[in-house]
Amino acid sequence: MEKIQLGIVKEVCSADKSSSGLPRPLVETLILKEGYGIEQDKFAGGDLEKTVMIIGTHSYDMAKAHGMDLKPGSYGENILFDFDPxxxxxxxxxxxxxxxxxxxxxxxxxxxxxVFGAKLPKLIKNHRGLYCKIIKGGVITRGSVAYKISM
Incomplete structure (x- = not known):
């Protein structure tokens, strides 16, 4: 397996069934399960092609440049990276x-x-986030290293 280091996880977020709206709450750990989703996440067990949402700090920087200082989780992501996925x-x-x-x-x-700014949806339309499916379950925390891999 070839690995190219991309960066690190800045924050992890997950909303349980009692949560509503944005930002998605910050958590200590994400436990990913193949064929299911993120343990205790309200969207687990749904569309397996959209189980995990990732985004990079670049999307937050774009909003900040337009006067919107958003908290991590505001885009609804599960994983916030320090690089642009x-x-x-x-x-x-x-x-x-x-x-x-x-x-x-x-x-x-x-x-x-x-809700964060009328112009925000169009401003970040190409940096709104990426959906992912889980290939191999595991644990992800703040500071986890991210690699692009090829099998």
């Missing part, structure tokens, strides 16, 4: 902590983000 392609695989995820699709434009 939008530079990767659909089908690319990432080893994060001891889990492996595969990028399946770009997130669609979400008007829910307009």
């Amino acid at each position: 939008h530079e990767l392609d659909v089908t690319n695989r990432l080893k994060v902590g001891d889990a492996i995820i595969e990028i399946t699709q770009k997130c669609t434009l979400c008007n829910h983000l307009s």
Whole structure:
């Protein structure tokens, strides 16, 4: 397996069934389970192609440049990286902590983000986040190293 180090996890977020709205709450650990999703996440057991949402600090920097200082989790992500995962392609695989995820699709434009600013959805339309499926379960925490891998 070839590995290229991309960066680290800045924050991890997960919303349990009692949570609603944004930002998604920060948590200490994400436990990813193949064929299920993120343990205790309200979206687990749903669409397995969209089990994990990733984003980079670049998306937050874009908002900040326009006067919107958002907290991690505001985009609804599960994993916030210190690099821009939008530079990767659909089908690319990432080893994060001891889990492996595969990028399946770009997130669609979400008007829910307009609660942070009317211009935000269009401003970040190409950096809204990426959906991933879980290839190999594992644990991800703040500070976990992320690698692009090829099998």
